[in-house]
Structure formats: C-alpha cells, structure tokens
Amino acid sequence: MGTVQFGGVKAESGQRATGKLVVGELDQLSFARGQIDVPLIVVHGAKPGPSLLVLAGCHAGEYVGMEAAIAATRRVDPQTLAGTLVAIPVVNPHGFAAKVPYINPLDNLNINRQWPGDSGGTVGQRITYAIWHEVIAKVDYLIDMHGGDFPEDQADYTICIQTGDETIDAISEDMARHFGLPYIRRSPPSEGRAPTGSSSRMAMQLLKKPSITSEAGDAGRCDPQRMEADTFGILNVMRLLKMLPEPPAPPPSPQLAIVDRKTVFASTHGLCRAHVAVWDAVKAGQVVAEVANFYGDVIETLSAPIDGMVVQRFFQGATNPGNIVMKIGAIAD
Numbered sequence: 001m002g003t004v005q006f007g008g009v010k011a012e013s014g015q016r017a018t019g020k021l022v023v024g025e026l027d028q029l030s031f032a033r034g035q036i037d038v039p040l041i042v043v044h045g046a047k048p049g050p051s052l053l054v055l056a057g058c059h060a061g062e063y064v065g066m067e068a069a070i071a072a073t074r075r076v077d078p079q080t081l082a083g084t085l086v087a088i089p090v091v092n093p094h095g096f097a098a099k100v101p102y103i104n105p106l107d108n109l110n111i112n113r114q115w116p117g118d119s120g121g122t123v124g125q126r127i128t129y130a131i132w133h134e135v136i137a138k139v140d141y142l143i144d145m146h147g148g149d150f151p152e153d154q155a156d157y158t159i160c161i162q163t164g165d166e167t168i169d170a171i172s173e174d175m176a177r178h179f180g181l182p183y184i185r186r187s188p189p190s191e192g193r194a195p196t197g198s199s200s201r202m203a204m205q206l207l208k209k210p211s212i213t214s215e216a217g218d219a220g221r222c223d224p225q226r227m228e229a230d231t232f233g234i235l236n237v238m239r240l241l242k243m244l245p246e247p248p249a250p251p252p253s254p255q256l257a258i259v260d261r262k263t264v265f266a267s268t269h270g271l272c273r274a275h276v277a278v279w280d281a282v283k284a285g286q287v288v289a290e291v292a293n294f295y296g297d298v299i300e301t302l303s304a305p306i307d308g309m310v311v312q313r314f315f316q317g318a319t320n321p322g323n324i325v326m327k328i329g330a331i332a333d
C-alpha cells in the first residue's frame, strides 16, 4: 500500500518497478573505475502484507537462482499480491561479467562470507553492507538463492538456519519445506561460523528474521526444470506467507533432511577420478575417488567418512593438496 522505496527504486501500490541499488564508486578501491551497483526489482502489491527479499547471483555460475528470482517477479500479479516482493537477481555483477566462480574478482573474496558487510571495506563488503542496510533491514523474510558454482555438481536442497529462537526457526523450517526441493538441511548457528563475516542466513541471526538458502542447479548451467523448481519454490513460500491468494502446495513427501555433512579432501596433487556422482548413496569406508600421478599410478584413495548421499562434487579432473573433492550428507527423516 502506498509507495515503497529500496535503493533508487520506488514502486507504487500495484506496480512492478526496476532500477539499481547504488553501492558506491570503484575508483578508491581498485584499478577499475565507475559506479558499483546491483540490479533491483520491486513488485509492490495492491494489498497489504509482508515483504520478502530474494537474493541471487552471489556466485557467478549459479544461473538457476538468478533466472528464478527474475521469473518470480514477472509471474506475480501486483494487483493480487499482498505485500512486497523485492529481488536482487545479481548480487555479484563483477563475478557475473568475469564468469569466475566463488569470488568477486575486484577483491578476490567470496561475497557470501562478508555479511553483513562494511561500508568502508572491499567491493564485496560494501555490496553486502548496502544490501543489508537498504533492503534486508526493511523486509520481513529472506530467500538467498544458491546452487553449485561453475566447478560443482550439486544435489538440490534448501537450508534453514536454527537461531535458537523457536518461533523464527519454525517459520524458517516451514519456508524451507514449502520451497519444495527434495531435501532440507537445518543449519545450526554453531556450525562453524559466527553471524558476522559469514553467509546471509547466518547473519540473519542478528536481525532475528526468518531466512532460507536454496541450493539448486549447478555447473554454470541453467537447466529449465531446475529453474522451474526454484521459481515454484519462491512462489510457494509466498503462498505460505499469504502474499499470494492461493494456498501453498504441501511439501513433497517424502522430504528428507541432510542431518550431517562431511567433506572429502584430497591431500595430493594429480588427476582426480571420482567413482560416485551427486545423488549417489555411499557407505562409510567406500572408496569414492582416487588421485593418480601423471604416470597413471594411484597415489591416494579417498573414502566416504560416513553413510549418506553425495550432495556436492567438484568435477574437475585435477586436484591439489587440501582441495575439496566432494561432500557427503547423512540423510534422515
């Protein structure tokens, strides 16, 4: 109702508006010059309701999430929408342009380890700061769209954070389940990282707002079916939040949980040969990959640390000491 404004984008009631969130100037930060900005789409409903932000494109190869974020804003009818849908479909425009995985090439940092940002920091820290203060602080809910980046095969699942606040955690889990991907993962706040200098969902603990992260699509592809599943996920969460007139579709049954996730590392340099693929079930101790030298001798054999499913695999044929080869998730109801 009325007018809303995020960054430089104003939207009247019942209107879809597009524009930019200006972050700052590059000239003091790097050899490059020019304005740093991120694209912003605001769909402001004709009816009162909550506000939802969809972020995507933090990692340059995760096109499924970017396309889904855009598609959701185009499929929602502002006249029947209750509340406001805001999307930033490309959080990392420099990574997008350079087509490099994981980082913003102007500071070589992973933006999803910079939340909630720093106004005087690097490019990625300034992007997260601007989004945090000008958009996230003004909305009620967050969906951060991810997936496997350029070198990764990825199983599709939705992560909900557990903050320790039962009300927020229950809403986040309900959002994750209704997003509709085949698996969910509850991310405890103690899992490795503090709320600052971390992922968007970890940082959301600071604001005590419900938040989920979707992991869908991989390898720099935009598979149409996975893009549709991700778009459905956004729209179904909006139905759950009563932003759209129809009731939400129930979560898939069965929808299992990834309750633990262990990483398989290589300790040698050579040709990496995976024996299993994403979605494969594995047993603890099962050989899942080997590393060979340039003469074909196997110099390292890698085993699954736990029973579970391959949830992520780096498919490049080379590995170095300390590189991640794959991640195995333990599965439960």
Ligand SMILES: [Zn+2]
Pocket (backbone or CB within 6 Å): 058, 059, 062, 145, 146, 147, 149
């Ligand atoms: Zn990502």
